Amino acid sequence: MDTVIKVEQLGKRYKIGAREASYRTLRESLVSAAASPFRRLRKVAKPDYRDFWALKDVNFEIKAGEVVGVIGRNGAGKSTLLTILSRITEPTTGRAVIHGRCSSLLEVGTGFHPDLTGRENVFLNGAVLGMGRKEIQDKFDAIVAFAEVEQFIDTAIKHYSSGMYLRLAFAVAAHLESEILLVDEVLAVGDSAFQKKCLGTMNKAAKSGKTVLLVSHNMAVIQGLCSKCILLSEGQCVEIGDSRSVVHRYLSFDSSDLAKILEGCLRIGTGTARLRNVVVSEDGAGLSPITGAPVRISITLENTTSSTLRNIDIGISLHERSEAGLAMIYSSFFGKSFDLPPGESSFSFVMRSPMLASGQYFLGFRICDQLGEELDNPQTLLPFDVAEFDYYGSGRTGWRDWGASVLMEGDWQES
Numbered sequence: 001m002d003t004v005i006k007v008e009q010l011g012k013r014y015k016i017g018a019r020e021a022s023y024r025t026l027r028e029s030l031v032s033a034a035a036s037p038f039r040r041l042r043k044v045a046k047p048d049y050r051d052f053w054a055l056k057d058v059n060f061e062i063k064a065g066e067v068v069g070v071i072g073r074n075g076a077g078k079s080t081l082l083t084i085l086s087r088i089t090e091p092t093t094g095r096a097v098i099h100g101r102c103s104s105l106l107e108v109g110t111g112f113h114p115d116l117t118g119r120e121n122v123f124l125n126g127a128v129l130g131m132g133r134k135e136i137q138d139k140f141d142a143i144v145a146f147a148e149v150e151q152f153i154d155t156a157i158k159h160y161s162s163g164m165y166l167r168l169a170f171a172v173a174a175h176l177e178s179e180i181l182l183v184d185e186v187l188a189v190g191d192s193a194f195q196k197k198c199l200g201t202m203n204k205a206a207k208s209g210k211t212v213l214l215v216s217h218n219m220a221v222i223q224g225l226c227s228k229c230i231l232l233s234e235g236q237c238v239e240i241g242d243s244r245s246v247v248h249r250y251l252s253f254d255s256s257d258l259a260k261i262l263e264g265c266l267r268i269g270t271g272t273a274r275l276r277n278v279v280v281s282e283d284g285a286g287l288s289p290i291t292g293a294p295v296r297i298s299i300t301l302e303n304t305t306s307s308t309l310r311n312i313d314i315g316i317s318l319h320e321r322s323e324a325g326l327a328m329i330y331s332s333f334f335g336k337s338f339d340l341p342p343g344e345s346s347f348s349f350v351m352r353s354p355m356l357a358s359g360q361y362f363l364g365f366r367i368c369d370q371l372g373e374e375l376d377n378p379q380t381l382l383p384f385d386v387a388e389f390d391y392y393g394s395g396r397t398g399w400r401d402w403g404a405s406v407l408m409e410g411d412w413q414e415s
Contacts, residue, residue, distance in 0.1 A: 002099070004211050005062040005085065009094035012055040012080050012235075054080040055235045058094070058156070065304045065369060066181075067212040069226035069243055071219070071250050077230040078215045082106055082184050085213070100179035100211070103130065105170075114158035118149055118168055121157055125172045139175045146172035147286075157224045167197075181205055184215045199225075219247050219387050247387065249287060258382050269374035273309055273340055273367050276300045280363070280384040291385070292355045292391035292407055297363065298348040303340040311337040311370035316349060319362040319381055326406075327354060328360075337370065354406040358388035 055077045062068050070078050083089045085096055086104040112121050122143055126136040144153055147167040149160070157165055183202070199221065206212055206225055216222055222229060222243055229246035231239045239246050259277040267274075281287060283294035297316060303309050318327040329349070331337060338347060362381035368374055391407060 001060050002064050004064045004099045004253050005060075005213070006097045007058055007060050007094070007097075009060040010055055010081075010084065010091050010096055011053060011093035012077075012089070013051045014054060015049050015090040016052045019300060024272045034276075036363070053235050055084070055091070058232075058235075058237045060230060060237065060240055062211060062213065064100075064211055065209045066228055067206045067214065067226045068230040069197045069222035069246075070213060070215045070232065071217070071222060071229060071247065072232035072238075075234075077235040078232055079106070079184055080235075081232070082182050082215060086182055098180065101177075103173075103176040103178035104180065104182040104184075105173045106182070106184045112157060112165070112169060115156055117155060118144075118153040118157055118160070121387075122153075122172055123170070125169065129173060129176055131176060135177065138157075143168075143175050146174065170201075174198075180211045180213070182213050185217070205216040217341065219250075223247055223388075224390060245287070261380060261382060262378055265380040265384060268377040268379060269367065271376065272303070272305050273312060273375040273380055274302045274304055275367060275376050276302050276344065276366050278363065278365070278382055288387055289356070290387045290389040291358050292389065295356065295386075296348055297351065297367070298346065300344055300346050301340060301367065302344045303342050306342055308342070309340040309369070309375070312340050312375070313337055313368045313370070314349075315366035315368065317364040317366075318351075319364060322355060355391075355406045355408055356386045357391075358386050359405065360385050 029278050035393075042227040058077075058081065058084040070081065072078055080089075082104065083106065084091050085098065086102070086106060088106070112125055118126065122140060123133070123136055126134070131139075133142055145168075148163070149168055152160065152164065157168070160168070202212070202214070202221075202225055212225075214222070214226060226243045229241065229243040230237060231246050231250055239249055258279070262275060262277065279298040280289065281296050281298070283296040285293075289295045299314070301312075301314075313330055313332045315330040316327065317325055319325055329351075331349075338345075360383055362383050364381050365376075365378055366374065367376040
């Protein structure tokens with residue numbers, strides 16, 4: 001496949017605190033000149049400008065027909081990257097080479113005017129996005145049908161609801177004819193029905209052979225649409241690879257956060273054994289767990305005495321939203337106990353059931369000796385996230401609205 005997007009040493013620098021000089025009227029210039037001596041008397045400190053690199057030394061290539069996701073935390077440089085590729089802003093260093101007609105959905109509704117009718121705005125917005133009048137006329141009926149605003153198309157859009165406005169704006173952008181499509185978070189707006197329609201359009205674009213670069217915080221969409229993923233962090237490219245592994249790295253919980261939670265929490269017990277750290281991952285992957293995957297709970301225990309502690313029983317409880325208990329398990333349930341030599345020791349439990357859907361869960365811990373006496377019982381629950389994944393292979397997830405939940409296995413039959 002031919003390379004259609006090639007980014008080399010791309011960087012974008014801004015000056016924090018700086019403001020570009022604007023054109024001033026004669027009156028403003030005279031007032032500024034008159035006030036200048038007084039500013040010097042007050043000894044106003046000059047603003048401290050500093051450089052901020054929104055992007056720095058970013059390199060990647062995208063082949064024709066690839067659907068690539070761009071992920072990262074807020075401020076990672078995702079939108080800056082797309083504005084450079086869209087030729088809205090120029091890079092400070094490096095270059096981005098694009099082969100083919102490129103259209104971008106960076107901000108739904110750009111070019112809409114509230115006092116114009118829906119019909120007039122379709123033509124105006126289409127022109128802003130690079131469509132010719134004949135092209136807009138040919139697609140007008142399809143655009144209006146997609147937006148479901150037929151009876152309001154000759155009404156000024158200032159009277160539209162926000163949902164109607166979004167549907168019409170996305171409909172215009174979705175009917176662009178291009179070889180390369182750049183999309184920035186447009187799937188995160190509107191109600192659930194609108195989002196499903198947007199997702200269907202993106203699926204169609206992906207299957208039609210278009211090259212798509214998609215920025216989204218919805219990891220289910222990224223994994224469902226994109227075969228390849230780019231992870232940005234603080235303006236730099238951290239990883240490029242298959243979507244599943246890159247998404248897992250992005251979602252991997254920083255285990256040091258759990259250690260800090262444990263350091264400051266109230267504890268019950270003798271203190272001869274202490275829970276020092278917990279790491280939650282997908283078993284065999286070492287990454288953040290996903291829907292339906294076995295969950296590995298790795299813990300670090302410290303024996304604070306100078307002699308070995310015998311027959312230690314480790315208890316783990318699973319909770320929803322810090323309160324509702326979902327499950328509890330002790331090592332003694334399996335007929336197992338452990339010896340703790342002085343210092344730190346590591347243990348792990350692989351939870352294969354219940355299988356967890358996407359959402360946030362919490363873990364509680366209790367460390368006891370062979371007589372049941374508590375050695376350590378942290379009075380806090382430790383959070384972890386399960387990433388959304390198409391477990392059933394049907395293209396549907398939908399567990400996010402339920403919160404913490406489990407998966408069911410079985411067969412559908414006509415009886």
